[in-house]
Amino acid sequence: MKHGGDLGAAIARHGGIADDWLDLSTGINPYAYPLTEALSQRAWTQLPSRAALDRLLAAARKAYEVPEASALVAAPGTQALIALLPDIAPAGDVAIVGPTYGSHADTWTRAGRKVTELTSPHAEPDPSVRVLVLVNPNNPDGRLVDPKSLQYMARTMAARGGLLVIDEAFADCVPGASVLPHLAGAPALVLRSFGKFYxxxxxxxxxxxxxxxxxxxxxxxxxxxxxxxPALEIGTRALGDEAWRKAMLARLADEAAGLTYSLQMQGLSVFGGTPLFVLAGARNAAGLHEALARQRIWTRVFDYAPNWIRIGLPGAANLARLEAALESAMAGT
Known part of the structure; x- marks a missing residue:
């Protein structure tokens, strides 16, 4: 599975239509930010204005606590930014702290860079490495590196003429995880995803x-x-809604704890994750994945770790369905 979220392979193999499926292969909040206010006609009919972009950037700077010394740019998703990194980063080899989100290695490899994997964020990269990439919290295991360590890593890479790239795709749902409020001029490039938490x-x-x-x-x-x-208006509105953010953090934490309990009750060993997904160990993860898919629940498995299965937060309305499907699947595997 290259990514989660594409039900095409699941439907082709097991049938049904998209609405039949419970897609837990992603780490996307099942409780989307409510789009209760109509967008302006201009958002649809006119080219995006600089003023609207500036309002979005101001909202993002405040929500993410981006220091004034750091510049900020918006893009159509962090995937687009990842694809551009080889063009703007220092020349040289790349080290990626893994295992992690596979698109990072794919992007640098396509660009002709030599890519190595570090098994620990505290491992010393080879002297030839000029770009160090780290996902924090990590996907899929939720591993966290503290801000002081990240600052040290950024300064270390800068001293060799390099760059530390920190992908904070899931930092919104883990209070205190982001290095941005502590960046204090440290030369690191930090990516933030909007769509997952919102x-x-x-x-x-x-x-x-x-x-x-x-x-x-x-x-x-x-x-x-x-x-x-539309993205400019919705993003500005959502990032400025502090009350929604605080309430959602509490809700996700509670439901992630409930999901962890449910999985453990079915005999799965939960050993990682974030409030948007959990990572569990199973004797036959691929078999469990297939058994759930036959019940039209789509999860995430990994070629490099045959005993791992990642399950996204189903939402309270779907937890009973997942529990019943797991009970049946575990009995058959």
Missing amino acids: GLAGLRLGFAAGPKPLVSALETRLESWAVSG
Whole structure:
């Protein structure tokens, strides 16, 4: 599975239509930010304005606590930013702390860079490495690296003429995880995803914060009107809604604890994750994945770890369905 979220393979193998399926292969909030207010007509009919972009960036800077010394750019999803990184990063080899989100290695490899994997965020990269990539909290195991260690890593890479890239795709749902409030001029490039925590992945919105020359280079490559008018308005509104954010953090934490309990009651060993997904160990993860798929529940498995299965937060309305499907699947595997 290259990514979660694409039900095409599941439907082709097991039938049904998308509405029949409970897609737990992603780490997307099942409780999307409510789009109760109509968007302006301008958002649909006019090219996105600089003023609207500035309002979004101001809301993101406040919500993510981006220091004034760091520049900030918006993009149509962090995937678009990841694809541009080889163009703007220092030349040289790349080390990625893994196992982690596979698109990072794919992107640098396609760009012709030599890529190595570090098994620990505290391992010393080879002297030839000029770009160090780390996902924090990590996907799929939720591993966290503290901000002071990240600052040290950023300074270490800068001292060798390199760059630390920190992908904070799941930091919204883990209070205190982000390095951004502590960046204090440390030369790191930080990616933030909007759609996961706000449950609006189809909106395609993400951000990069860091040294001005790098962020300006990204902005140049994204060119004009990279973020749609609807994304500008919805993103600004959601990022400024502090009450919703606080209430959602509490809800996700409670439901993640409930999901963990349910999985453990079915005999699965939960050993990682974030409030948006859990990572569990199973004797035959591929068999469990298939057994759940026959009941039209789609999960995430990993070629490099045959005993791992990642299960996204189902939401309270779907937890009983997942529990029943797990009971049946575990009996058959």
